[in-house]
Amino acid sequence: MSDGEDDRYRAPALDKGLDILELLAGVDGGLTQAEISKKLNRSPNEFYRMLDRLVRRGYITRIDGDRYSLTLKLFGLAQLHAPTRRLAAYATPLMRDLAQRTRQANQLAVFDRGSAVVIAQQEAPDYWGISIRVGSHISLFDTGSGHVLLAFRPPEEREMMISEHVKSRKDIELTPEFYARLDEIRARGYEMMASAQTAGVFNLSAPILGPDRRGIAALTVPYISLVNAPSAPDISTTISLLQKTAEQLSLLAGSDVQHEVPVET
Structure with a gap:
């Protein structure tokens, strides 16, 4: 031209x-x-x-x-474009294997414009399981996925993410305890918390790390205690299986970091 x-x-x-x-x-x-x-x-x-x-x-x-x-708006838009579709494609067989091993459902979420957005989800192999529709927007402040997405970002990026989220949630009150919890999650390598939405469910979440060691996604198992399923792993074993899957996905994303942390119950 x-x-x-x-x-x-x-x-x-x-x-x-x-x-x-x-x-x-x-x-x-x-x-x-x-x-x-x-x-x-x-x-x-x-x-x-x-x-x-x-x-x-x-x-x-x-x-x-x-x-x-x-802000992180451009980053959020890019997250839902081709890189995110590739991540979901790579994750699908590993998420399917995780569901089979844990007998639990699992989902993958990324940050997008103030929320965690579910980009892939795998049903539990048996009758009972908790699933979230792909495309759902969930809170950063009271979900395992949201906590992990915040915990594994540098402080400046974290504040931008929080700022974008607070725009749509005027009732949010940030406390020193909340920031301390994010630091604990980062040190531990995963989040384990009672669901704020569903009684009897524990959100188990681990980060997917990119080449720059930033969290690019969160892999979450909404853990429920299965009755009459003696072969189903307990919550401690489920956390270990979750972390191993997150490590595999991090390696596929180009990270050389592995989560060598003790499993807590």
């Missing part, structure tokens, strides 16, 4: 927005409007309306009053 054809199809406003996003993607700590205009060699007034729209659409956010930083 010639330069003349390039100019004919230009979209200045779109270019300006993309310039801002690409600039902020390579900066830690954000930039002020004046700093953005200086780095892009334009007048500060050119960016006021564009910055306002990007904030309102959730692509960037204000920090420290006058600085702009990327």
